Amino acid sequence: MDKLGASLGAMLVQMSERGPDSAGVAVYRAPPDDRRVKVSLYSPDDHPWEDLCNELTELCGEPPGFDRRASHALFELPSNGFDAVAWIRERHPELRIMSVGNAIEIYKEKGPPEEFVRQFKLWEFSGTHALGHTRMATESAVTTEHSHPFSTGEDLCLVHNGSFSNHNRLRGNLRRRGVDIRTDNDSEVAAGYLMWRLREGDTLEQGLRRGLRDWDGFYTLAIGTANGFAVLRDPIACKPAVLAETDDWVAMASEFRAIAQLEGVENADVWEPAPATVYFWGEN
Amino acid sequence: MNDFDLKRVPLRDLNAHLHNDPTDEVTVKNPGGRHAIAVGIDAAIDVTIDGHVGYYCGGMNKRAKITVAGHAGPGVAENMMSGRVRVKGNASQYAGASGRGGTLIVEGSASARCGISMKGVDIVVAGDVGHMSAFMAQAGHLVVCGNAGQHLGDSLYEAVIFVRGQVGDLGADCIEKEMTPTHRQTLSRLLEQSGFQHSPDEFRRYGSARGLYHFDVDHADAY
Numbered sequence: 001m002d003k004l005g006a007s008l009g010a011m012l013v014q015m016s017e018r019g020p021d022s023a024g025v026a027v028y029r030a031p032p033d034d035r036r037v038k039v040s041l042y043s044p045d046d047h048p049w050e051d052l053c054n055e056l057t058e059l060c061g062e063p064p065g066f067d068r069r070a071s072h073a074l075f076e077l078p079s080n081g082f083d084a085v086a087w088i089r090e091r092h093p094e095l096r097i098m099s100v101g102n103a104i105e106i107y108k109e110k111g112p113p114e115e116f117v118r119q120f121k122l123w124e125f126s127g128t129h130a131l132g133h134t135r136m137a138t139e140s141a142v143t144t145e146h147s148h149p150f151s152t153g154e155d156l157c158l159v160h161n162g163s164f165s166n167h168n169r170l171r172g173n174l175r176r177r178g179v180d181i182r183t184d185n186d187s188e189v190a191a192g193y194l195m196w197r198l199r200e201g202d203t204l205e206q207g208l209r210r211g212l213r214d215w216d217g218f219y220t221l222a223i224g225t226a227n228g229f230a231v232l233r234d235p236i237a238c239k240p241a242v243l244a245e246t247d248d249w250v251a252m253a254s255e256f257r258a259i260a261q262l263e264g265v266e267n268a269d270v271w272e273p274a275p276a277t278v279y280f281w282g283e284n
Numbered sequence: 285m286n287d288f289d290l291k292r293v294p295l296r297d298l299n300a301h302l303h304n305d306p307t308d309e310v311t312v313k314n315p316g317g318r319h320a321i322a323v324g325i326d327a328a329i330d331v332t333i334d335g336h337v338g339y340y341c342g343g344m345n346k347r348a349k350i351t352v353a354g355h356a357g358p359g360v361a362e363n364m365m366s367g368r369v370r371v372k373g374n375a376s377q378y379a380g381a382s383g384r385g386g387t388l389i390v391e392g393s394a395s396a397r398c399g400i401s402m403k404g405v406d407i408v409v410a411g412d413v414g415h416m417s418a419f420m421a422q423a424g425h426l427v428v429c430g431n432a433g434q435h436l437g438d439s440l441y442e443a444v445i446f447v448r449g450q451v452g453d454l455g456a457d458c459i460e461k462e463m464t465p466t467h468r469q470t471l472s473r474l475l476e477q478s479g480f481q482h483s484p485d486e487f488r489r490y491g492s493a494r495g496l497y498h499f500d501v502d503h504a505d506a507y
Contacts, residue, residue, distance in 0.1 A: 257336060257338055260316070260317055270374055271374070274414070274433065
């Protein structure tokens with residue numbers, strides 16, 4: 001979809017009143033060579049990205065794809081046996097790995113959505129699908145690292161509206177199981193939970209169903225996958241969600257006003273997802 | 285006749301006009317899903333909103349006839365006192381919540397908790413309603429021409445529910461009741477004034493079993 005980034009940007013700006021604190025996106029667009037792995041990195045400081053690019057060129061034996069975008073940098077790494085992701089994690093702990101995968105690219109930043117769209121030139125993005133989020137912080141601090149989407153594994157991410165009331169205990173349990181959770185944010189715990197379940201062999205659907213049992217609190221979740229997305233609301237379903245489907249696209253948002261920005265919306269089938277029900281578009 | 289283009293005019297200007305000696309007819313252009321459009325009116329006027337509205341449109345309405353030519357967000361016609369709100373598209377959750385009078389008509393479907401705690405309002409929905417609709421509803425009528433979701437009429441008081449399609453399941457203390465000639469007459473009137481062409485014979489009536497009005501320790505499991 002050529003207009004993916006522009007459409008998503010319009011939706012984010014429309015949701016500014018609802019989430020003025022930060023904004024973020026996960027865009028799914030495949031690299032030219034699908035054996036390459038894309039890594040989205042964030043640095044709060046002005047990082048010498050060119051130096052990192054040179055280091056990676058030497059270690060990988062060929063220059064990686066390299067695209068700098070505001071506070072983030074995207075590297076497309078060849079899959080030739082060298083585990084560049086593990087190397088970055090070990091040698092550059094000052095960098096935050098936002099996403100890893102064939103198709104996914106996560107970018108997020110504190111500040112109003114309009115500024116985010118401008119800084120990250122969202123209109124430049126094309127791709128198959130994307131998730132976006134504007135945040136009004138209720139449970140934890142306003143920082144880039146507390147922003148959504150959160151990575152939940154290769155080519156997976158999660159955005160959340162709501163608040164989990166048992167996130168502290170869950171975070172402790174997950175950390176003991178070796179899940180890397182960086183902040184005190186409650187939504188990151190749900191992302192870590194899914195990461196854990198998928199590692200244990202659950203399908204995404206099984207992981208989400210189990211989450212219904214283990215998560216306490218309010219949540220409407222959208223989960224991005226390599227070829228689609230999933231939606232889950234808690235059994236009370238207070239946190240809003242609206243879906244719109246046409247022959248050409250499917251969109252989900254907290255309010256219809258975001259979807260109203262999209263071309264062809266006048267012919268869309270509009271409905272709200274039922275509580276405690278896992279929905280999928282694309283393959284599971 | 286008075287036009288308000290919300291792309292150019294602040295929402296507060298529209299609501300201020302509606303509160304202070306408004307014109308008989310008001311048209312709102314480019315609502316853009318804004319919240320609290322046309323709330324708190326106390327005048328026998330016609331308001332047409334040309335597009336989609338966000339939260340709480342037509343809230344606390346008295347006497348006005350408000351038409352939304354689009355979808356409505358959560359809480360449309362919340363706490364309405366009298367008058368009529370018509371939504372041409374779908375309505376989101378808690379449509380007509382705690383309404384005391386007047387009529388809310390939804391030409392599409394409504395969502396969860398439609399008519400929660402309604403206290404005399406009449407709500408007529410052409411499509412479906414979501415889960416927990418008419419929760420703790422005290423008075424008035426909820427007419428559903430499509431299907432109702434789970435836990436319909438949970439902890440119901442004296443509101444009357446008519447459903448034409450399937451019911452997911454009935455909430456605590458809500459039971460099916462006999463459709464008497466009086467009920468058929470009321471339903472017929474509500475359908476007619478809403479402009480929906482169904483026969484009252486296609487509907488079933490649901491109401492309170494009146495078992496939960498007062499706390500009774502023997503009913504503790506049902507609360």
